[in-house]
Amino acid sequence: MQQLLFLLISVVLAQDDLITVQVVWRHGARNYYHCNWNCIEDQPRGDEAVLTPTGMRQQYVLGKWLRQRYIIDNQFLSSKFNENEIYIESSDENRTLTSAYCNLLGMYPEGPSIPQFEKENESLLLPPNQDAQIPKDLGDNALPHKIQLIPIHTKQKSLHSAIVIQCPKIETFNRETQLYKEVNVASAQLYDEFNKELNLQGEQKVNDIIELSHWRDTFICNRYNGDPLPPNLKPHTLQQLDNIANLAQSLERFQTQDQVKIQSTPYFQRLIEHFDSALNGSQYFKYFASSAHDTTLGCFLSALNLTSAQCQADIYLKKNITYNKCMTKYVEFAANLIFELYNNINIGPFVKVLYNGEYVPICSDFAKTCQYTRFRSIITAQLVDYQKLCIESNDETYRVSQTPKWAYTFFSLTILLLLLVLSWILYLRSQQGYRDQN
Template identity: 25%
Template structure:
């Protein structure tokens, strides 16, 4: 007995109409989109000393921490999904003012952004291509050295984070977790051949094991006994990244502040005759990491407690209805690109949150002076780089002074040795 394809075709057609109607209504009010996504599938960031698959060139020819073919395909699909969702907001041709892309300074995030944009700005016709047989349009991606990154991966630019992480270990709930897992730390230290004494170290090892398992590499038998415990700590590691108000402000605050500033500029520009490029910008795209997504969503109070999967996407949309601006937030974590994004509700607001309310509610995680707070604890409120430079200059000055004194002493001794002495007259 065969089933008629008509019901299925009708269902698909109705689904298409529903999506089309949704897109029309969505784009009629949509003013600005800001998105933050995680890079695609990658090789392990690191291997532990006793890893049976330690031959990197044989197992991971692209190197450690690099985007895989699967990861490239993931972001190409995400780019197609974004094109479908925002097709009427941004045209098929890249316009400098319309879309701004920012990535952390790592290969996998830069490459993910490139793959995403290759689909988002896919040139369908020969006359749209600079090479007839190359269906690709180059699109600029901006980045900044990790030591200067204050938005996406701020670990190197904010030394205060390390201080706050140390302080967090003394919180009762965190201290309890550490005490309960001392035996696990000791077990992993013995089995992996590396020192394991904290939750982050467990998370990195577990990440490596997960990737190796996903690529059908045989794991050591000891992993079965501790898999569930490692997984729980792995989950905890993401929660702890922005666990305290200070870490929310230091790690998540800069990007949340930029989200707010971008929306303020859009509204201010739209209500004036200004020709500023901020008025014309329709999409801000940030290519980051699982940590970036977990931190930002935790700081906003909408984190779901699960490590963000590859190509996970956080969306922040600014809409205008009857001269009022409101914000919608979404989370998309379906790597198959079949499911719609999940609506997120900012605590204290509704799914459609008035812009003023959104800005007011997020102000608590935005630092008044992030640079000063990040470098607090250093003498005279100096930044780490400035303090280090001054210390280096002082040390160099002292060495030069010692060298000068040494030379003066040597010169004095030489002058004393070669001083003029009258030759004694000989006896007649």
């Protein structure tokens, strides 16, 4: 009986057809973002928090992992880059753009070769500069080491709401909630230990969970990039900083379910559109990837009901509440979330979701697959009017495509000045005409 059941399951699974994949990852390890320890406050740093060699390696290896899964094992994508199969986007930050390039070097390691030219046409391989020469070791490779370059699409931050979590107005009162205050009170001993170990005095002292998480961010960057840590910082304290990092971000950025819904809507609205298009055959991209941030993935994990500020706080405060799903670990560098849409001739389309390469339950507390109709209903039930709730209600920050106020003021003053000048000219002409008549 067991063998028959196993055979039936194998037959059903063998008929799974992977239709489309959507991936979002956090950039790799970067430089520190907050200047709070062992840094010079006023020292110019160019673009802050750039991707480091460690981060480049992380993303390259992630790209190799994706290649193994979708090109070698599943043969879902072509072995060579095909612009009709994949689309890559990134937020407009150096660390995410560079992460995308490193990731794709791992995914598509081999680039094209140049066409064979007759000797008299070899000049076509050169730019029109008179002294330009082809490097002798380049051979027939289009680029050194036969690397493949792939276009990365981006938009300015204020227009890229799908992968840049941004709606400051709805976060205004997050530090005034009872939950936030309760967590801060419970962290008093941790603040005291931290201040003593770093010898922080007066206004330097830390007494806020979000501020403490900023220090943790500096230390985690140092750990990833081989830089020193404070000599008196105890491993136990450092572990506690790791434990509160995810909670601190959730309390700051997406503390309530409404905040999660608003900020995740642009991405999930687009995800459903892509999946619907893939099922009806109107979308030709098979692989859609986004290079983004920790806040991006943190918000999406909350939207998928895999974690929340409330459940993290309850666990941190040791409340007697049980959660089947509550991720408390921080979204570390190169973390990734993958949505796979399959079709099966017997059961129809379904979705699998992976976080850092492991399947996570979406439709229930334990199931690894989710019927697409069910997945779609879960996602669409929490979509809201992002334009109305975030952009229109926060004109000062997001009035990007409209004319700024200073331009209106300048234009009005210019028109007024022209009218005054014109009136003065007409007045002078009328006076001149009056004198001529007399």
